[in-house]
Amino acid sequence: MPSAKEIQRKFTDLKTLPHVAIKVTQLVNDDRSTMQDFEEIIKLDPVLVTRLLRLVNSPYFGLSQKVESISKAVVFAGMKQLRNLVAVEALRGMFKGDDADFSAQKLWLHSATVAILSGMIAKRIFGKEGEDIFLAGIIHDIGLIVENQVVGEQLREACKAFREGKGTLPECERNAIGADHAEVGYLLAKDWGLPQEVLSSIKSHHLAKQVKSVSSTGSILQLAEFMSSKMQYWAIPGPLEALPPELTEHVKERVADYKIIIRDLPGEMAKAKELYESDE
Amino acid sequence: MTEPTFDAIFDDLIDANEELQRFLAIIEALLPEASMLLVSEAGALLQGARPLALVSPVRERLVNEAKATEGFVAGKADNGARCHAVYLAKLPAVLIVACAIVQEEDGLPGSALATLLRNTVELALYRQEREMLVAEHEQSVRQINILQQQHGKLIEDNYRQYRLNQDREKEYARKLESEIAKQTAELREANARLEEISRLKSDFLANMSHELRTPMNAIIGFSELLSETPLAEEQLDYTRTIAQSAASLLSLINDILDLAKIEAGKLELERLPFDLAEVIGNVAAMFKIPAKEKGVAVTCQIDSRIPKRIMGDSNRLRQVLINLAGNAMKFTEQGGIDIKVDYEREAAGQIVSRFSVRDSGIGIPADRIEAIFEKFTQADGSTTRKYGGTGLGLAICLQLVELMGGRLTVESELGKGSVFYFVIPLEEAPAEIISLQERKEAGREKASSGGRILLVEDNAVNQRLASILITRQGYEVEVASDGAEALEHLRNQTFDLVLMDVQMPNMDGMEATRKIREIEADSALRRDYVGLRALKEPLGIIGLTAHARKEDETACYEAGMSGFLTKPIIKAKLALILNEMMPLVSCLADKDPS
Numbered sequence: 005m006p007s008a009k010e011i012q013r014k015f016t017d018l019k020t021l022p023h024v025a026i027k028v029t030q031l032v033n034d035d036r037s038t039m040q041d042f043e044e045i046i047k048l049d050p051v052l053v054t055r056l057l058r059l060v061n062s063p064y065f066g067l068s069q070k071v072e073s074i075s076k077a078v079v080f081a082g083m084k085q086l087r088n089l090v091a092v093e094a095l096r097g098m099f100k101g102d103d104a105d106f107s108a109q110k111l112w113l114h115s116a117t118v119a120i121l122s123g124m125i126a127k128r129i130f131g132k133e134g135e136d137i138f139l140a141g142i143i144h145d146i147g148l149i150v151e152n153q154v155v156g157e158q159l160r161e162a163c164k165a166f167r168e169g170k171g172t173l174p175e176c177e178r179n180a181i182g183a184d185h186a187e188v189g190y191l192l193a194k195d196w197g198l199p200q201e202v203l204s205s206i207k208s209h210h211l212a213k214q215v216k217s218v219s220s221t222g223s224i225l226q227l228a229e230f231m232s233s234k235m236q237y238w239a240i241p242g243p244l245e246a247l248p249p250e251l252t253e254h255v256k257e258r259v260a261d262y263k264i265i266i267r268d269l270p271g272e273m274a275k276a277k278e279l280y281e282s283d284e
Numbered sequence: 285m286t287e288p289t290f291d292a293i294f295d296d297l298i299d300a301n302e303e304l305q306r307f308l309a310i311i312e313a314l315l316p317e318a319s320m321l322l323v324s325e326a327g328a329l330l331q332g333a334r335p336l337a338l339v340s341p342v343r344e345r346l347v348n349e350a351k352a353t354e355g356f357v358a359g360k361a362d363n364g365a366r367c368h369a370v371y372l373a374k375l376p377a378v379l380i381v382a383c384a385i386v387q388e389e390d391g392l393p394g395s396a397l398a399t400l401l402r403n404t405v406e407l408a409l410y411r412q413e414r415e416m417l418v419a420e421h422e423q424s425v426r427q428i429n430i431l432q433q434q435h436g437k438l439i440e441d442n443y444r445q446y447r448l449n450q451d452r453e454k455e456y457a458r459k460l461e462s463e464i465a466k467q468t469a470e471l472r473e474a475n476a477r478l479e480e481i482s483r484l485k486s487d488f489l490a491n492m493s494h495e496l497r498t499p500m501n502a503i504i505g506f507s508e509l510l511s512e513t514p515l516a517e518e519q520l521d522y523t524r525t526i527a528q529s530a531a532s533l534l535s536l537i538n539d540i541l542d543l544a545k546i547e548a549g550k551l552e553l554e555r556l557p558f559d560l561a562e563v564i565g566n567v568a569a570m571f572k573i574p575a576k577e578k579g580v581a582v583t584c585q586i587d588s589r590i591p592k593r594i595m596g597d598s599n600r601l602r603q604v605l606i607n608l609a610g611n612a613m614k615f616t617e618q619g620g621i622d623i624k625v626d627y628e629r630e631a632a633g634q635i636v637s638r639f640s641v642r643d644s645g646i647g648i649p650a651d652r653i654e655a656i657f658e659k660f661t662q663a664d665g666s667t668t669r670k671y672g673g674t675g676l677g678l679a680i681c682l683q684l685v686e687l688m689g690g691r692l693t694v695e696s697e698l699g700k701g702s703v704f705y706f707v708i709p710l711e712e713a714p715a716e717i718i719s720l721q722e723r724k725e726a727g728r729e730k731a732s733s734g735g736r737i738l739l740v741e742d743n744a745v746n747q748r749l750a751s752i753l754i755t756r757q758g759y760e761v762e763v764a765s766d767g768a769e770a771l772e773h774l775r776n777q778t779f780d781l782v783l784m785d786v787q788m789p790n791m792d793g794m795e796a797t798r799k800i801r802e803i804e805a806d807s808a809l810r811r812d813y814v815g816l817r818a819l820k821e822p823l824g825i826i827g828l829t830a831h832a833r834k835e836d837e838t839a840c841y842e843a844g845m846s847g848f849l850t851k852p853i854i855k856a857k858l859a860l861i862l863n864e865m866m867p868l869v870s871c872l873a874d875k876d877p878s
Contacts, residue, residue, distance in 0.1 A: 038445040082438060131426035133434065234293040255294060259303075260419035263290045 005182025006155065012191040015150040021196060024049050025094035029197045032087045042078045042086060055089055056081060059279055084135035091139055092280045098149050105160040106152055110238075115142050116280075117237040120272050121228035122221075124265050129258060130219045137221050140202045144209050144225060145239050146192055147185025155181050166242040173240055174210045186210050210245070218254045227251050231266075301328055303412075304377055308332050311379070311408035318383040323347050325376050336382050337362040347378045356398055368401065374409055482547070489544040494787070494830035496537050498743060501830075501852030503530045505749035508855060534852065539676040542603075546683040552834060553687055557713030558598035561586055564623060567605045571613050571621070580613065581620035587627040590637055591712040596688070604684050604692075605641065607677040608704045612643035619644025619701070628707055635712070640705035648696040656694070657682050735780035735866050736760045738815075740770040740796065741828070742788040750783065750828075750853060757859055759866075767791025771799060774815035779823070781865055783849075786829040786840065794843040797825050801844040822846070824865045828853070 006014075027045050031037040046052050053074060060071045060080045071077050078086060099112035119141030123134035151159045162180035166173045174184035190207040205221040209229060217223065230247045232238070247255075255262055301324055308322050312332045319334035323343070338346070342359055346369035349357040356368040359380075367382035381401065507527040511520060545551040568584045575582045605623065612621045626638040648656060657678050678692075685692040685706045696702035737759045741747045747763050754761045762777065764770040768791045770782065782800075786793040800823060803809045803816055810817045826847035827840035837848045847865050849857065 036448060038448050039442075040445075040449070079438070079442065082434065083441075127427050127430055128423040129426070131429055133430055231293055235288040258419070259290070260416045261423060262294070263416065264420050264423060266288055266290050266293065269288070 008183035008187040008191055011150060011154045011181075011183055011188050012195070014154045015188075015192070016195065018153060019098065022049075022090075022094045024052065025090050026196060028087050028090045032083045033197060033199070037083075039075060039078045042083065043075045046078065046086070046090075047074050052090060052093060055093065055280070056086065059085070059089060062275075062279060064275065064279070082135075084133075084139075088135055088139050088142070089280070092142060095142060095146065096280075098146070101152075105163055106148075106156075106240075108149060108152065111145055111148060111240075114232055114237045114239045115145055116276065117232040117235065117273065118142075118144065118225065118228045120276050121231055121265070121269065122224050124269070124272060125224050125228060126221075128265060129261050130224070132219065136199055136202055137205070137224055139198065140205045140221055140225055141228060143193055143198070143202070144189065144206050144229075145185060147187065147189030147206075148239065150188050150192060151177070151181060151183075151185055163240050163242070166240060169243050172210060172245060173242065184210070218250055223251060227255070301330055304328075304330050304375060307375060307377075307408060307412055310411050311405065314404050314408055315381070315383065318381050320382070321380045322375075323378040323380070330377075336367065336380060338367070338380065343380070346380055350378045356401070368398075370402070370405065372405065372409065379405065486544050486547075486550060489541060493537055493541045497534075497830035497851050498746065500530060500534050500537070502745045502749055504534065504852050504854070505753060509749075509752055536676070539680060542680050543676060543683070546680070546687070551683075551687065553597040553600055554834075555595050555597070557593050557595055559592060560590065560594050560625065560710070561592060563598050563602050564605070564625065567602060567609055568623060570606060571609055574613055575621070578613070578617065580616055580618065582609075582613075582623070583620060584623040586625045587637070589627040590625055590635055590710065593713040595711045595713045600684050600688070604681045604706075605639070607681050608641040611677065611704075612641050612645060612702075616643045616645035616701070631709065633711070634709035636707060636709050638705055638707045640703055642701065642703040644701040647698040647700055647702055648694065649698055650696075653694055653696065657692070736762065736778065737862070738762050738764060738770060738773055738777075738779040738782045740764045740767065740782060740788070740793065741785045742766055743785075746785075746851075753853060753855055753858055754783070754862070756855075757862055759862065767793060767796025767799070770796050771813075774800065774803075774823075775813050776815070778815045778818065780867055781862065782823060782825045784825050784827055784845065786827050786836070793827060793829075793845075794839065797827075797840075797843045797845050800825065821867070824867070826861060826865060 024045055028042065031041050031045070046056060056074070056077045057071060059065070060067065060077045065080060067080065071080060081089070095115075096112065099108045099115070101108045102110075119138045122141040123138040126132040126134040126137045148159070158181040159177070162173070162176040165171065165176040165180065170176060171179070174186060177184040186207050186209060190203055193203050193206055201221045205225045208222045209225050226248065230244070230251075233244050238244075304322050304324055308320065308330055312318075312320065312334075319336040320332040321336040321338065321343075322330040322332075324330065338359075338361055342361075346357055346359045346367075350369040350371040353371075356370050359367050359369060361367045361382045365382045367380055369378055369380045371378050383401075504527065507523055507530060511523045511527065515523065542551065564584045564586060568582050571582050609621060609623060620643075622640075622642045624638075624640050624642070626640070628636040628638050630636070682692045685708065688706075688708045690706040690708035692704065692706045694702055694704050737754055739747065739750050739754065739761050741750060741763065742765050747765070751761045751763060759781075762773060762779070764773050766788045767784075770784070771791075773779075784793040784797060791799075800816070803813055804819070804822055816823060822844075824847065825845045826849055827843075827845040828849050828851055829836055829840070830851045840848050847861055849861055
């Protein structure tokens with residue numbers, strides 16, 4: 005059976021992340037990078053330029069004047085927003101292809117819901133900047149896409165076993181494939197050079213026991229995962245993992261807050277769709 | 285998909301009646317005397333802190349009636365107390381309240397108590413809603429805080445990037461500076477190398493000119509001598525051709541040497557007084573014969589406001605004018621050539637004058653005017669073939685005029701003629717200076733000839749040529765082939781004059797001259813030299829050199845020579861200098877008429 009590393013390596017042999025995604029991530033991590041550096045990279049990709057301009061000119065930014073230059077847009081959007089824009093663009097292309105047993109499109113919808121919910125929880129309840137966690141949400145299940153490409157047969161076996169209640173999804177994956185999507189996704193994101201907190205939250209998003217702090221990226225991701233699955237935006241249909249008691253307690257304490265988040269979610273999703281989705 | 289609700293998502297986690305329980309707690313706090321019961325939509329019974337006992341038929345009746353109406357429905361509790369039920373759609377649930385202080389008749393709808401109760405319930409409901417609003421407000425505050433933080437970070441980021449850019453610019457400027465410094469150093473080095481190469485080139489040219497002049501000396505001299513022997517017409521013609529070719533070759537060599545000197549920056553103009561009219565007259569006179577042959581008139585004219593005697597380099601001025609007039613003559617078939625010096629203005633004590641040479645020749649096409657000042661170029665290729673010449677003349681003139689402080693310019697019209705002109709400042713010569721030229725002229729007046737001459741020359745051909753020329757001038761000649769031999773001759777014989785070649789093996793002319801001067805200065809030594817002991821004045825020594833440079837001449841005088849003659853030896857020049865230098869005492873023969 006292949007190791008997670010082998011699966012990830014096979015995948016990157018087949019599909020490489022767009023240069024722009026890697027470069028922008030590097031720039032975000034580099035203290036000495038300037039907006040000009042971002043501009044240099046972004047302007048090579050017309051699709052990104054369009055999206056960036058659309059983003060900063062959206063009502064969300066509420067700017068009084070229309071932004072038409074790339075450099076200005078980069079300044080307004082901020083480095084992390086820009087990185088997320090690029091990441092969404094890069095990942096969307098990978099979440100393609102549907103069949104009866106595995107729907108990449110549904111997985112994309114799941115990832116987007118988790119990303120938006122995580123961002124909302126981080127911002128509205130914990131008062132934290134939500135960009136890193138948004139990225140974590142978007143990318144947390146990339147391991148499934150990798151496995152679908154490299155070991156598609158075994159993944160379907162694992163999904164079937166999971167549906168029939170023969171264990172958690174990672175357990176079923178490890179039985180059928182030899183690795184799980186959390187580990188594979190973690191390796192891919194590490195290769196990409198994403199921040200440490202994003203990496204560990206990808207790795208731990210199925211490990212209910214490892215809740216350290218309710219406000220950590222990993223906890224928020226788990227909560228969002230739970231909520232989106234409850235809303236039928238699930239990654240792989242099957243028995244739902246229970247929410248860890250710490251998180252249950254947290255939700256009970258903040259009922260009003262979560263009611264508001266759930267109330268506002270459809271609006272936020274529509275907004276995100278407008279900003280991130282392509283015109284195709 | 286239907287819009288998700290909180291209850292749908294967290295149904296497993298959270299007791300559905302928890303919210304009702306909270307409402308109950310709120311209203312109980314508002315009505316401390318009352319006991320109450322809350323019946324949920326699903327029929328669950330929630331008892332308050334002070335429970336209200338109701339038998340189920342009564343309870344069911346109250347619930348059903350309350351749901352059907354807007355207001356309160358009255359009933360009786362198990363303990364006989366009056367109770368009221370009301371349906372709260374917002375929860376949704378039916379609230380049944382029993383209050384001890386409520387009198388029987390007060391419970392009726394519309395009574396003050398009913399209004400109070402209703403308001404209390406409303407208040408409790410709003411309290412719960414307020415919780416939501418507070419949560420929403422808090423969320424908004426948190427989001428605003430994030431935005432403020434992000435805004436702060438953005439400003440910080442911008443400032444940081446501004447600093448980064450500044451640093452980068454500084455670094456770039458530093459790099460640029462060091463790069464410029466490096467390139468400047470490289471250029472300086474390259475420049476020094478080029479200067480060295482240029483110096484080597486001009487040295488080479490100087491040496492070459494020496495090497496070329498020596499055989500030229502022989503060719504010119506012997507062809508001159510040959511033409512004076514009895515010859516057949518044909519032979520005479522050949523001899524003349526040889527002489528003419530050699531003369532034009534010599535002038536070419538001189539041109540090249542001049543140009544090399546100018547380009548090496550080694551040409552210096554003399555500043556001696558001379559007669560301007562005489563120079564102009566000489567130039568015009570030179571072209572008298574060809575002008576007569578062609579039927580072209582040569583005129584010259586000098587503005588009367590220009591002083592007669594001026595300071596400057598008469599030879600170079602003459603060279604320029606000869607060149608211009610020569611060109612004019614070459615390209616003019618009919619009409620005339622005018623050489624003119626016009627007064628322009630006076631500035632800073634100098635008379636700014638305009639020299640012009642006008643011809644009525646073929647003219648120069650407008651697009652070729654610049655080219656004619658280039659080296660080795662004439663107006664066009666066919667002209668070169670028709671008119672001959674190397675095209676060096678104007679290039680030299682241009683440079684010489686520049687050295688004189690002017691600019692050589694040409695105006696021309698095809699078929700009508702050209703005028704070459706330049707404007708230079710002239711300075712009047714102080715009256716007391718009498719030029720070398722004039723001294724020479726004074727020497728000529730002596731009309732004396734004859735005497736013994738010691739010729740010191742290593743080259744056998746030159747020995748023969750010079751001997752013949754000297755003999756022809758009417759002098760006796762003795763030959764020594766180097767400096768040491770010359771001293772030997774002086775030990776035993778007397779001479780009136782020494783012609784001393786500068787470049788010789790063994791002891792060169794400079795050293796020999798210095799030796800002779802030493803001997804003359806030392807009375808003890810002088811006694812041993814027959815040729816020196818009887819002399820009252822220092823022995824006349826004329827240096828002979830192929831190097832025509834000014835510094836060569838200076839070096840000769842510094843070594844103690846009394847005269848200077850460039851090779852190849854031209855008969856006329858030799859006659860002039862011998863005549864001048866020969867001491868007056870010895871007049872043995874008549875002067876050669878040429």
